[in-house]
Amino acid sequence: MRIIPSRSPGGYRDPVERSRSFRPGPVDTGWLTLAALAFAGLDVTLYVFGEPTSGWAGPAAGVTLQVLLDLSLILLFRFPRLIAGLIMAGGLLMLASDLLSPGLLVPERQLTLMTVPTITPVVLSQLARLIDRRTLLWLTAILAICASRPWDAHWNTTPFGLLSTALPTTLSLYFEARRQLLRSLRDRAERAEREQHLLAERARAEERRKLAEEMHDVVTHRLSLMVLHAGALGVVSADEAVRTSAEDIRREGALALDELRDLVGVLRNGANSEPPTLTEGQAGDPATLVAESASVGIPTELIVRGDPGRISPTVARTAYRVVQEALTNVRKHAPGSSATVELRHHADGVDVAVENTRAGAPPDPALAGSGSGAGLAGLRQRVELIGGRFAAGPRPGGGFRVDAILPAYVPTAEGDR
Known part of the structure; x- marks a missing residue:
């Protein structure tokens, strides 16, 4: 019996059930750790060859924020909502720095077109398996606004901002829906196979039952008559040899009746009971x-x-x-x-x-x-x-x-x- 996952009023899978449905293995954790280290190395390289931040927090404020967010990727499978909140907070801080205090957390002239944390595409691509769809869409919308800057749209900011936020979420939701569809089809095929097997077993059981009824009604009746006639012959006959032969026939017929009753019981697949002692x-x-x-x-x-x-x-x-x-x-x-x-x-x-x-x-x-x-x-x-x-x-x-x-x-x- 397959349990249908519970869904929220908006039609989305329950977040607790979604987080339990995906269990990362050592390979998932390993490549996530490598990705975190690679992005941390990328941000350090951009800091070395690029322009430092110029605000009151110091020249390494921007790279420190980026590296901390990159390393938080290691804990994404264990604390998906916490990491999603950190990424959103980092994006809002970078946006506030750019609007209110240029150069505080984002250099005034960057080497890349990213206006949100560098690790954002990787986080969004994995959250489709870890949190509910509604939360993911809200998070993507906020980060897309921070990255695309619709109030000050530029050809080098708005398209790249949407590609780094909306595109990873769209692709991850598509592949997650495809994975769930394949799992559902596989479950249906397995259930249909089990039902077909049960129908075949039921048909065989019905044939055994009919055969048992025929054996019980016809063969048992004839054997019982044979045993009764042999017993009567042994009683009324005056010949010792005839009585001995009649007794042998009666005894073998009785044994045949016992065997037939057991065979009928096996065909009927009778209920379990304690085995009797064999004499x-x-x-x-x-x-x-x-x-x-x-x-x-x-x-x-x-x-x-x-x-x-x-x-x-x-x-x-x-x-x-x-x-x-x-x-x-x-x-x-x-x-x-x-x-x-x-x-x-x-x-x-x-x-x-x-x-x-x-x-x-x-x-x-x-x-x-x-x-x-x-x-x-x-x-x-x-x-x-x-x-x-x-x-x-x-x-x-x-x-x-x-x-x-x-x-x-x-x-x-x-x-x-």
Whole structure:
């Protein structure tokens, strides 16, 4: 949200806000110091080669005033109004000296056509960034009158006086307005880009919500019916084998319902809540998958590092599915190899790595062609859906490796029980 600067009744930016909007850096301060020293050296040179003042203040009165005003330029960024007042006072003193006491502060015959302090153009060119516009215009008008002498206009006084006062102010106001316009256009472009990003995020969230509703209304209903029928079959059947199979179907269907509820919660981007404790039966034990893989002739080693602690069921089930899919692919495509499953738990989540060696025998064509070919792609989508990262590819020395980096917790609306 961009805050619009406050403005005075005359339509000008508040002076306090203007002074805070510009923050000089070391480069600005450095060149301002060099300019002050250069103008001080210029005024001393004009004093040496020119005519001194002849009033009661002494021959160095004029150059002393000029050098003090030149050196005050160093403090312009810190005290802009004070320096502006000093410049105006110096111009009025020089005008009063010229009208009432010629030669007091301004030599009667000058080497230059400046009838205001020499540093005036530099000060006016910088004040557009430091004070409000109304004050700057009033200051410029007073100095322009002092420099141009409209009551006694001359070709060598009036034009040069306007060039040394009105021209620097006009140019500085133009460049300051241009700088503010560019800043405003840049802010508008950034705001439009942010709004476009928010609209795209809103559209994606709406699509996820619709998908979650379809999954909840259709798939969950069918799975619930399957679980109920399997449970009823296990109760009414007299055959032990049928009851065992029905119980297996009921248990797997219940686990599928739990996974589906968590997936629906992720799609809906449910509200944050405390993560529930993961029990052993909620997501499946990777050790069971390792034992199954070893029982069919694939020596598999399980390495678990760190403490799982309290983790989200969705993350645990995703890690379980990564191991399951990876070991299934090993059995299909790399018979005779050995595999290693590593789960590394840390504060930020869990890292899953499944790696197998080179196949020791050619794969069974029927078994290798039994899949849909989208297992790893679906696994990548599942990992990225909960904010994780997925990578899979062949090893340089042969074999294959699957890596997944999962977050510690994913809040779901229906999975928090």
